[in-house]
Amino acid sequence: MVVGSGIAGxxxxxxxxxxxxLVLILERDAEPLDGQPRPGVPQGRHPHLLLCGGMNALSTLFPGLVQDLHAAGAVPLDVGRDLQLELPEVGALxxxxxxxxxxxxxxxxLEQALRRRVTxxxxxxxxxxxxxIGILNAPSDGRVTGVHYQEGLxxxxxxxxxxVVDASGWASPTLDWxxxxxxxxxQTVVGVDIGYSSAVFAPPTAPDADFVGAATFADAPGSSRSGYVLQAENGSWQVLLVGRGDDRPPTDPRQFIAYAQGLLTPTIADFLARxxxxxxxSCFAFPKSVWRHFRGATRLPRGLLPIGDAICRFNPVYGQGMSVAAQEAVLLRDLLERQAGSADPLAxxxxxxxxxxxxxxxxxWAVSTLPDFVYPQTKGERPARLEEELQQQAALRRQALVDPDACRLLSEVHHLLKPLQALRTAGLVAA
Known part of the structure; x- marks a missing residue:
């Protein structure tokens, strides 16, 4: 049984x-119309970027997915060639x-493509x-035996x-148990107080551009304003503006354009001007990133397994959540295959x-929380070597500007194709 029909579920x-x-997925939302966001995904109307590590994982799980996405109009993206990254101090890579x-x-x-494949x-x-509304367990040994549910009202x-796989996002069934x-x-909690607003532009109003996507990062800590523009299916474009604390992007359409004029570069403001x-x-607020350490302080019962956001809710600005969930699903598949022949494969x-x-x-987690802690108002335990690590990150960006190998390795780490340790092994980050 799987609780939730999002990417993780x-x-x-x-x-x-x-x-x-039998695999039974229990979903609290009504059956979605094709191409429409679900109410249970409050950020579903906003741009998402599936990182390369997540794309690889889903392609492994769902043979034929790449062809499905092509046929549905998804736009192929080479992150080095098609994505324009604009960074403080170094400018555009x-x-x-x-x-x-x-x-x-x-x-x-993406949900529609996965849903069709799995069903x-x-x-x-x-x-x-x-x-x-509850997880059932055997009184004798605490083993999970099923769930208690409510249909509609x-x-x-x-x-x-x-x-029972808890892919509910908020982990409510597991936490209640x-x-x-x-x-x-x-739990490790990092209070980021993020707000973002986004808009979708459909053809023929959407202009031509020499990129599939562009990202302008904030000149932190003086400013928290960042922005993204991404091409999507059917010739549409998505624009996302991000801010922190009191400097959140507005929902008024004209003020939305004015807010973009305060970004580090004019790329997105110029796009909106056209x-x-x-x-x-649409607007969305994200108060905090949360990593729930189910392994350690307590031991979950046999038959209960959280996955995706139920374990860790990342700051969505970095686009990591879907990809981590996909990689965890591959891990689950591999473990099941490895243990299938044992006497008690679920033990x-x-x-x-x-x-x-x-x-x-x-x-x-390290890649996302480090830039979050640039801001003094971010809440949580700061890394002991924060200033040193921030200087190393700035040095990495400068090296990526002139060194294609460094640029590739940095991209591989950010797209979850290689661990952070790969930067240290290559000598790009001090030990």
């Missing part, structure tokens, strides 16, 4: 389907052919408008399961999965 269901007679490929598209399109399997079913029911059983959970005020602006699954997921999370 769909990827997990695909990993499970080869090893279970040179556009280079790096061979690191993904797609630019809306999140609803075409004969043993996967999605039940919509079904909210999980109507009847309640219980369903048994050998394994821990509280009910008197267990505590250690298209005019957007027809609609150590949760412990092994959480240990592997922790290794996946370490690099994106």
């Amino acid at each position: 769909l990827a997990a269901a695909q990993a499970l389907a080869d090893h279970f007679d 040179p556009r280079r052919e790096l061979g690191l490929a993904t797609f630019s598209m809306t999140r609803p399109l 075409h399997r004969g043993n996967v079913e999605i039940r919509y408008r079904t909210r999980v 109507g009847r309640y029911g219980m369903t048994g399961a050998d394994l 821990l509280e009910t059983n008197g267990m505590t959970l250690r 298209v005019g005020p957007p027809p609609h602006v 150590t699954l949760t412990d092994q999965f959480l240990a592997g997921a922790e290794r996946f999370i370490e690099t994106p």
